[in-house]
Amino acid sequence: MMSDNRGKLLKRFYNLHRKNLSLKIIKVSLAYLIVSVMWNFIFQLMNLPYSRADLPTLLLSVLVLLFIVAVNRFYGISPMVLKHVVLSYIMFVVCCLYFASGYKEAWTFFLMIPLISALYGKLQTMLIYSGIGLLLMMLVSAYYPLYDHMIFDSIDISNRLLIYLIIATISYILLEQLIRLYHNQVNIILESTDSTIEQVVKSFIVSIEAKDAYTFGHSERVSRYAVELAKLLPEFQQKGRLKSMRLAGLLHDIGKINIPESVLSKPDKLTDEEYELVKTHPVIGGRMVEKISSLDSLKDGVLYHHERWDGRGYPSGLAGEEIPLDARILAMADAFDAMTSSRAYREALPVSEAFKRIREGRGTQFDPNLVDCLDVLQVAWLRIHKQSQNEMQEFETMTDLF
Template identity: 50%
Template sequence: METEKKLYEEYLHEHRSKVTTYLFRINGVFLLLSCTWNLVFLLCDLHYSRANLPVLVICLGLLILLATAIRYLKPPTKISQHIMLTYFTGLLIVLYFESGYSESWSFFLLLPLLAGIYGERRPLIYYSFLGLCAMSYLSYRTPTSTYVPDNIDISNRILVYLILATFSFLLLRTLHIIYTKQVNTAIQSMETTIEEVVNSFIVSVEAKDQYSFGHSERVSKYAVALATQLPDYPKEDLQRLRLSGLLHDIGKINIPENILTKTEKLTDEEFEVIKTHTVVGARMVERIERLQALKSGVLYHHERWDGKGYPSKRSGEAIPLDARILAVADAFDAMTSSRSYRAGMSIDEAFKRLEEGRGSQFDPKLIDGLDYVKLDFKRIYKDSNDPIKEFEMLTDFF
């Protein structure tokens, strides 16, 4: 949800900036043509326009000044948007007076249309109301050189204005639908790409050690099952935790195979090499923008509640929650899985070991929550040890 909102804001920001730029250009071309048009009439002594040339030149100069200020000062796009629409409102009033007063009331119909192009509800409502008030007031209060509108004319003008404002609102809705589809398409594309990257990483790591095949997938599922039972864990963060579980051991790609697959007890030096996989993994995921949020889980999943873990000996709640959850899930799968140097223990024995680590290795609250996920853990364990499903998962990876 957070990613979708951020991406939507980026689309809206870019659209707002482009619309403001285009409107400045369109207004500039219109005023330049108007000035040229009226200059020709003036030089040829042709009375085909009521416009005041000096006023049009002033409007063009003010437009150029505003465009230059926005280009070099680079204000937020919302400020630029209001500058453009406020200027356009003033320009419509000027054109109303310079083009025959009541005969030019229809110029105001452009305001809700242009405000609607931005695709935002508040500016559309605000500037549509502003234009309606200006048009109504000027229609009643300002003199005219050729025609005096009666109440029916003015009410019809207001009706036409409201109709166009409604169409502008429909334009707004259409733009929102387009934005939403674009955002959803982009997110789906990114998620597909990320899944492919994650699967590639998993294959690279687990191909080095046949005994670890499926470990990342199981840890991810155990972690999500445990987090789902936590009342304070945000549901929107489950995807991040799932990916963290899949990539928690990605740093082992840097560990020599002779250490990963060693059947005897590791030496102190070899264990120090193993411990580097958390830091290496964290550095790998932080290099990919869409995976940077996974860094804390990957880096700290071997920390202990009592501060005796690695790599930074954090303790208690100083350890990120994702990492504490992954520590429980990782330990459970490690104990119930066979390794090159030992056979896996039973599920009940693994639960017993986790409870023994309550308050020392593991977060006490998470261990207390195991009673609610034992059935889920057993189901995941059973599914992962199904030969047919294991083969299907293997073929999915490759």
């Protein structure tokens, strides 16, 4: 879940960054071009020897930019397309300035291309546009040296190439720093969000389970059992998947908030109507978590944790591998904790009996591949069960009040 959220958040950051950067480049370019046009126009109007610029070329650059602004304003160019439009325009302006500036160092305008392309924070973008800019610089320098009396030889080419590569390298360092900054920001946000979500989830679960003293701590234990089982599976080797499994375990019974306390703690056998009411809690829980963007990936585990391998479970009667893996793991962890915990209507079963019944449910109630992990898993589950016997310690662990 964290990995998915991280990708989404980074994508959102980059899109916002691209859009804002493109708009700022457009504004700055327009301001500088207008000032340049006015500056050179006044000098030429007053016949002062301070300008060699070609005003028509500068005006053409302004008109093209105004056209881009108008199209973006009325039609709304996407951030990705706008980025390429702006960078293509920068190369166009650089070529215009090369021919219109009227001074021998005009080739240095090309050095802006790697710098500006690096600001977008994408290595591929920088490499492509820096490469195109380098080719343009060498071509116009070789075929249009501006002054016929100037000597332009291989030394000039190598020097310009060297300076361009130095600027491109500096731009790459700038790009890496920008990427690292974004990744650090995203990590800080996600870590803070994960911590907040887990604390809120724990507080919520405590308030629900406090309605029934017999099931207090059930969600925390199921979560721990589920994580230990998930650790043995190749699908859960990523840290983010285990975090999702932990939260799914904590929230698997959240739908019981809709069940009356009199039903949850009833010491006698439930009536058919009461049982049907209890069976609605996975659906309600699934609807609750899917409405929270940071928890919507937990829906499968919450919704289907009462399905059975043989298709006789609820709420959808899924069978075999139709049942999401998260739900199959939770089903086994949930059943183990239910059997080894005291309830209003019965005493807890011995741990050995619970393990026996899970093995008996192989291929009927539980995923046979998961049951086969029980020999390796047994030690970890016994440790968790033993730790959970101290109710005060469990309460402190869940609420972090002490």
